[in-house]
Amino acid sequence: QSVLTQPPSVSAAPGQKVTISCSGSSSNIGNNYVSWYQQLPGTAPKLLIYDNDVRPSGIPDRFSGSKSGTSATLAITGLQTGDEADYYCGTWETSLSAGVFGTGTKVTVL
Amino acid sequence: QMQLVESGGGVVQPGRSLRLSCAASGFSFSQNGMHWVRQAPGKGLEWVAVIYNDGITKYYADSVRGRFTISRDNSKNTLYLQMNSLTAEDTAVYFCARNPSRVDIAATDYRGQGTLVTVSS
Numbered sequence: 001q002s003v004l005t006q007p008p009s010v011s012a013a014p015g016q017k018v019t020i021s022c023s024g025s026s027s028n029i030g031n032n033y034v035s036w037y038q039q040l041p042g043t044a045p046k047l048l049i050y051d052n053d054v055r056p057s058g059i060p061d062r063f064s065g066s067k068s069g070t071s072a073t074l075a076i077t078g079l080q081t082g083d084e085a086d087y088y089c090g091t092w093e094t095s096l097s098a099g100v101f102g103t104g105t106k107v108t109v110l
Numbered sequence: 111q112m113q114l115v116e117s118g119g120g121v122v123q124p125g126r127s128l129r130l131s132c133a134a135s136g137f138s139f140s141q142n143g144m145h146w147v148r149q150a151p152g153k154g155l156e157w158v159a160v161i162y163n164d165g166i167t168k169y170y171a172d173s174v175r176g177r178f179t180i181s182r183d184n185s186k187n188t189l190y191l192q193m194n195s196l197t198a199e200d201t202a203v204y205f206c207a208r209n210p211s212r213v214d215i216a217a218t219d220y221r222g223q224g225t226l227v228t229v230s231s
Contacts, residue, residue: 002154033214037155044205044224045147045155050217056210088155092216097169099145099157099216 003028004089004102011108016079020105022072022089028100032092034072036065037101039086048087049074081109112136112221114206119225124197130225132189132206140184143209145218146191148202148227156202159191160215173199196229203227 005023012018022034036049047056049065052072064075072089089102118130132144146158159170159180168180179192189206203226207218 032216033211035211035214035217037218037220039155044220044222045218047210047217047219050211050219051214054211056219086154090155090157090216090218092214096172098171099147099160099169099218101147101155101157104154 002103003093003100004091006087006089006102006105008103009106009108011110012079013110014079014081017075017077018079018107019076020074020087020089020107022074022102024070024072024091026070027095028070028091028093029067029072030070031094034065034067035090036063036072036074037088037090038083039088041085045088076107079107079109083107084109112208112219114208114220114222116204116206116222116225119204119227121228121230122196123231124229126196127192127194128196128227130191130193130204130206130227132191132222134187134189134206134208136221137208139182139187143215144180144182144189145207145209146180146189146204147207147218147220148200148204149224150199150202153202157216158204160209161189162215193227196227198229201227201229 037045203224205224211217
């Protein structure tokens, strides 16, 4: 069972905005950086955001990350059908000296 | 172009061993921490292990500690995962990933397709 909690699913129409929350604690998100990943069906995960809010080269600015206290949020604006995927947050769990991922959120474009 | 090519997966009986490899190219392998992450069929991502660029500092998930060993050969730009005492719960696609951050060891950047490990009698 993951220490990072995400909503199982979110949905919105094309062009709209969705936000995905990632809730943790002081031993993980509260004192560490957060990253976000997109996983299209049958493919490897893709890094979208790292260091809380940094986009790797090639990731469009429709994707943005933020962190406040023990929670983090991924926002996707201008939603496209190609954004339909599973999304995961990740961070370091200090109490375990281990990496951890969130439970995952399925994004559906209506 | 950064590339990571995982290999070594296959079908193995419970209790046996397997060694995975990850060949890296397109970046300075010796300067990056490297991870193994796995995904069981139909499940979410599970972090497995990380090795720092020095090859000395290593951390493991509780589920694999004592059974799995992560290592690297910077002269060959290759990451390894030695898996012993395998059980059905280790059945998953295994991905290797580069740590792209200077401040967050947990961040993982994937550029391969993974290798499937199936533990079954």
